[in-house]
Every structure is written in structure tokens, then in C-alpha cells.
Amino acid sequence: YEPPAFDSKCMTLTQCVFSEQKKVLSVNENLTQLLISIQTAVKAVSSAVQKAELTHMYDMDGSTNVQGEDVKKLDVLSNELFINTLTSSFKVHMMVSKKNDSMIEIETGKRGRYIVCFDPLDGSSNIDCLMPLGSIFGIFRKIHITDETNALQSGRHLVAAGYALYGSATMIVLTLGKGRGVHGFKLDPSIGEFMLTERNIKIPSKGNIYSINEGYSHLWDRYVREYMRRIKNPKDGEPYSARYVGSMVADVHRTLKYGGIFMYPATKHLPKGKLRLLYEGNPMAYIIEEAGGMASNGKIPLLDIQPIEIHQKTPVFLGSKDDVNELVKIYESF
Ligand code: AHG
Numbered sequence: 001y002e003p004p005a006f007d008s009k010c011m012t013l014t015q016c017v018f019s020e021q022k023k024v025l026s027v028n029e030n031l032t033q034l035l036i037s038i039q040t041a042v043k044a045v046s047s048a049v050q051k052a053e054l055t056h057m058y059d060m061d062g063s064t065n066v067q068g069e070d071v072k073k074l075d076v077l078s079n080e081l082f083i084n085t086l087t088s089s090f091k092v093h094m095m096v097s098k099k100n101d102s103m104i105e106i107e108t109g110k111r112g113r114y115i116v117c118f119d120p121l122d123g124s125s126n127i128d129c130l131m132p133l134g135s136i137f138g139i140f141r142k143i144h145i146t147d148e149t150n151a152l153q154s155g156r157h158l159v160a161a162g163y164a165l166y167g168s169a170t171m172i173v174l175t176l177g178k179g180r181g182v183h184g185f186k187l188d189p190s191i192g193e194f195m196l197t198e199r200n201i202k203i204p205s206k207g208n209i210y211s212i213n214e215g216y217s218h219l220w221d222r223y224v225r226e227y228m229r230r231i232k233n234p235k236d237g238e239p240y241s242a243r244y245v246g247s248m249v250a251d252v253h254r255t256l257k258y259g260g261i262f263m264y265p266a267t268k269h270l271p272k273g274k275l276r277l278l279y280e281g282n283p284m285a286y287i288i289e290e291a292g293g294m295a296s297n298g299k300i301p302l303l304d305i306q307p308i309e310i311h312q313k314t315p316v317f318l319g320s321k322d323d324v325n326e327l328v329k330i331y332e333s334f
Contacts, residue, residue, distance in 0.1 A: 030112060041135075074124070098120070113141060132165060136280055181290065201256060207259025
């Protein structure tokens with residue numbers, strides 16, 4: 001086997017961000033530095049994920065998180081890597097992490113002008129079986145003097161959002177805002193750089209895959225039940241196929257690439273759903289909308305929800321425009 005020759009004209013994620021910085025005012029040197037720090041955190045988490053068993057990172061930490069779930073050492077390490085790397089960038093004013101009960105304040109002297117909301121390790125229940133994991137992040141500009149309200153901006157105010165997928169390769173999918181497109185960068189471990197591999201990703205306007213935890217079907221509302229009935233028993237064409245990893249990043253990435261719909265609805269047991277608006281729903285909605293898709297809580301676009309607290313949950317329906325629209329129409333028609 002002859003490995004392909006190295007492409008000397010390829011673009012790294014950092015080079016792409018530098019070139020955006022030349023074109024648009026909203027991408028300035030501070031945001032560029034912050035995105036470089038996020039890449040560093042992702043590389044460190046990627047390395048930790050790959051070595052996890054060898055370094056006993058699968059072991060329980062002994063604590064439970066804000067959601068009452070057992071915390072693994074890999075969760076704790078990923079969170080520390082994000083917090084420490086972002087703090088050292090001097091570009092962050094405040095952070096919200098899925099793994100911390102309260103907002104993470106940055107000490108005076110190290111503060112910058114951005115608010116970062118993140119889930120450092122999505123899909124942690126999949127750690128032991130080597131299924132794909134991820135990290136998700138959304139970046140806001142600081143707009144208020146009061147700290148708390150800065151994190152409680154609606155998703156429309158995001159200036160950048162992205163996710164990292166730790167799968168058969170490590171990949172970052174990033175958008176720098178409306179009209180700037182969604183781009184994919186794969187980590188080349190031989191040089192430690194994220195290389196532009198997918199420019200301007202667009203989600204198909206309609207797919208044929210649904211992604212939902214079907215074990216909860218008896219707990220869904222009638223709108224989701226009706227939608228599921230229709231896509232499994234279509235008047236014309238073939239029924240949709242089911243795919244569900246249980247790691248949001250992996251399920252959303254597949255939906256972005258192949259089209260279809262990802263759903264985490266409200267259930268009788270979880271009337272607001274399970275997923276969190278600030279660091280799960282919003283960043284994914286921002287990416288999906290920029291790729292030409294749609295993201296809703298069933299009634300309004302996720303990005304239009306005004307958050308009232310940092311860990312608030314929301315039902316999530318996102319994916320191809322026609323598919324999500326069909327579900328939203330069912331919510332409207334009953
Ligand atoms: P966690 O990081 O605690 O494993 O949560 C993962 C989230 C999300 O990634 C996924 O879409 C969802 O939980 C899966 O939840 P269910 O197991 O209830 O389907």
C-alpha cells in the first residue's frame with residue numbers, strides 16, 4: 001500500500017479561520033485565538049479517549065453529576081481539559097459546562113469577551129463499549145454587565161458553534177455564523193492539525209432515516225406517535241430506516257451527512273425532554289440551520305427559545321427541512 005502523497009495546498013482549520021478573519025468583522029483575532037484553544041482541548045480529549053482503557057480512564061470517579069448520573073474519570077478529565085485550555089486563552093469571560101452545576105467564572109485578569117457553553121464529553125454512557133463520543137460548543141459575545149444574563153442569550157446570538165466527533169477519525173464541524181457555511185475538518189494525527197476535508201456541508205432537504213430512542217415510544221406525546229406512524233407506514237415509497245447511537249454528536253453528524261430526522265422528544269417521564277438547550281440543542285441547531293436544515297422544539301425554532309436557566313432542557317427535533325417541517329405541521333394541526 002502506497003500512502004497518498006501529502007497535499008501541500010491543504011487548509012488547516014486555523015488557516016481557514018485566519019482567512020475568515022480577513023473577510024468578516026465578526027471574526028476577529030480574539031475569536032480566532034479562542035477557536036485555536038478549543039482545537040487544543042479537542043486534541044487533548046481525543047488523545048484521552050483513545051488511551052482511556054490503558055490509563056484507567058473508564059473507572060468511575062465516585063461522584064454523580066448535576067443530572068444524577070455516575071461520573072467517569074474520562075468525564076472529569078475532559079471537563080478539566082476544556083476549562084483549563086479555555087481559561088488559558090484569556091479570551092473567555094465565563095463558561096457553562098454540562099458537568100458543572102453553576103457557571104464557571106474566570107478570575108479577573110484572565111477574562112476575555114466571550115461566553116462559551118459546552119458539553120466536553122457527549123455520550124459518556126457509551127464510553128465502555130467504544131462507541132463514538134463527542135464534544136459540543138457554542139460561543140456568545142459578552143453583552144451584559146451581569147454575568148448570569150450573558151449565558152442566557154437565545155441561540156440566534158451565537159457567533160460560532162461546533163462539535164467534535166471522536167469516531168473512526170476525530171473531526172470538528174464548525175460554523176462561524178449566518179452565511180459563513182458549515183465546514184468539516186479531520187484531525188491528521190501525523191501533524192496534529194485539523195485539515196479542511198468538507199467545505200460548505202449542506203444537509204439533504206429530505207432523508208429516509210429517523211433517529212430516536214424507540215424504547216420510550218409508550219411515553220411519547222400523540223404528535224410524535226403520529227409522525228412515527230406516518231414515516232413507518234408511508235402512503236408512497238419505502239418506510240424510513242432507524243439509526244440510533246445514543247451519542248447526540250454521532251446521531252446529529254449522520255443526520256447532517258445523510259439527511260433525515262433526529263429526535264429527543266418530551267416524554268411522560270421527562271416532560272421537557274433530556275437534552276440541554278445551551279450546550280446541546282443550540283449549537284446543533286445553529287449548525288443544522290446554517291447547513292440548510294431545520295431545528296425545533298416542535299413549536300418554535302430552538303434558536304428562538306429565550307433561556308431562563310443554564311441547564312434548562314428542551315425537546316429537540318432537527319434535520320432535513322422537509323422532515324422536520326412535517327413533524328412541526330403535525331404539532332400545529334392537532
Ligand atoms: P450522556 O452524555 O449522559 O451519555 O447523554 C447523552 C445524551 C445524548 O448524547 C444522547 O442523544 C442522549 O443522551 C441519549 O439518551 P437516551 O439514552 O435516553 O436515549
